[in-house]
Amino acid sequence: MKDYFKFYGAVYIIFIIGIIVMGTMYINDLPNVTKERIGGLPVVVKDSTKDSTGKVADLPMIKGTLSPPTDVMKYLASTPEMVDKGKALFTMNCVSCHGEQGKGDGVAGANLNPKPRNFHEMTGWTNGPAITMMFKTLQEGITSRGMASYSNLPPEDRLNLIMYVRTFSPDYPPITQVQLDSIDQKYSLTKGVKMPNQIPVKMAMELLLKENMTIDQKVASMVKSVNENKTDTSAVVFKGITSNMTKALTVLAQDSTWANNEASLIKIFDNNPVQNGFKARASYMLNAQQLTGLHAFLKKLFTGA
Numbered sequence: 359m360k361d362y363f364k365f366y367g368a369v370y371i372i373f374i375i376g377i378i379v380m381g382t383m384y385i386n387d388l389p390n391v392t393k394e395r396i397g398g399l400p401v402v403v404k405d406s407t408k409d410s411t412g413k414v415a416d417l418p419m420i421k422g423t424l425s426p427p428t429d430v431m432k433y434l435a436s437t438p439e440m441v442d443k444g445k446a447l448f449t450m451n452c453v454s455c456h457g458e459q460g461k462g463d464g465v466a467g468a469n470l471n472p473k474p475r476n477f478h479e480m481t482g483w484t485n486g487p488a489i490t491m492m493f494k495t496l497q498e499g500i501t502s503r504g505m506a507s508y509s510n511l512p513p514e515d516r517l518n519l520i521m522y523v524r525t526f527s528p529d530y531p532p533i534t535q536v537q538l539d540s541i542d543q544k545y546s547l548t549k550g551v552k553m554p555n556q557i558p559v560k561m562a563m564e565l566l567l568k569e570n571m572t573i574d575q576k577v578a579s580m581v582k583s584v585n586e587n588k589t590d591t592s593a594v595v596f597k598g599i600t601s602n603m604t605k606a607l608t609v610l611a612q613d614s615t616w617a618n619n620e621a622s623l624i625k626i627f628d629n630n631p632v633q634n635g636f637k638a639r640a641s642y643m644l645n646a647q648q649l650t651g652l653h654a655f656l657k658k659l660f661t662g663a
């Protein structure tokens with residue numbers, strides 16, 4: 359009878375050890391998984407910014423340039439050269455979401471809501487299919503809806519892209535001189551435009567200190583700019599998830615790892631949120647689009663791009 363209990367005692371201990379080992383393995387795997395609430399369903403977000411060594415990449419360094427004056431009027435008529443250049447740029451920058459045939463069915467767009475635009479259809483556009491509106495989309499992005507800004511591409515590239523996109527359907531509204539004039543005026547293209555600097559957040563913060571601006575001063579100017587921003591939905595989203603914006607921006611200024619990817623930003627929201635000026639459930643208040651928009655918005659805010 360005594361041996362009988364000894365045997366089952368040992369089985370019990372092995373069972374407990376098994377549970378601990380499996381639990382540890384699960385916890386170690388957690389950083390690769392960010393649970394998000396999209397329509398109540400947990401969705402696994404892959405961290406795609408890691409390179410093959412597992413290191414995360416900050417924003418690429420792109421030097422601000424003065425792009426040469428653009429002869430806007432030549433876009434009154436499309437040429438094969440414009441379309442060819444546009445196609446190459448489209449393959450490189452847009453196919454992942456908008457699809458090879460421009461049908462909005464690219465692999466990277468599969469989980470987006472709203473879906474990337476199908477360029478064969480003329481209805482339901484947010485900004486619109488006119489050249490003025492497409493240029494606005496590429497300049498500013500529609501970040502709250504998952505469409506990034508391509509203001510880093512020279513204006514001529516953006517116009518060539520539009521020329522290519524227009525080949526997907528015969529129903530695009532014709533391009534008029536008045537429209538091209540308005541693009542020219544609004545973005546001063548014939549004068550040549552200054553392309554924004556895109557520098558990593560970490561470098562931007564270091565630069566700041568060199569310029570003898572304290573983090574407090576920078577944070578104060580950022581708080582002001584967020585509060586005054588009435589057009590970008592991400593500014594409103596950021597206000598919504600912070601309880602003390604000065605504190606929150608100071609935390610983000612001191613630890614720039616959040617700039618690497620969205621998962622790192624979530625990590626900051628989840629670490630002592632209340633003490634750091636964020637609302638307790640900040641990360642659960644965001645859906646995937648809002649998170650993408652907010653991440654881009656904060657990078658822009660910190661680098662002044």
Ligand code: HEC
Pocket residue numbers: 447448451452453454455456466467470472473474475482483484485486487491492495496500503504505506508519523
């Ligand atoms: C990460 C995915 C993604 C990439 C890459 C992307 N787009 Fe989009 N794009 C979207 C989504 C999502 C929408 C839908 C936005 C909406 O409905 O408001 C969109 C919408 C658009 C629209 C229509 C805007 C409107 O008025 O409704 C245009 C034009 C556009 N994209 C052009 C481009 C071009 C050109 C490129 C490449 C330089 C590109 N996009 C790259 C996701 C993407």
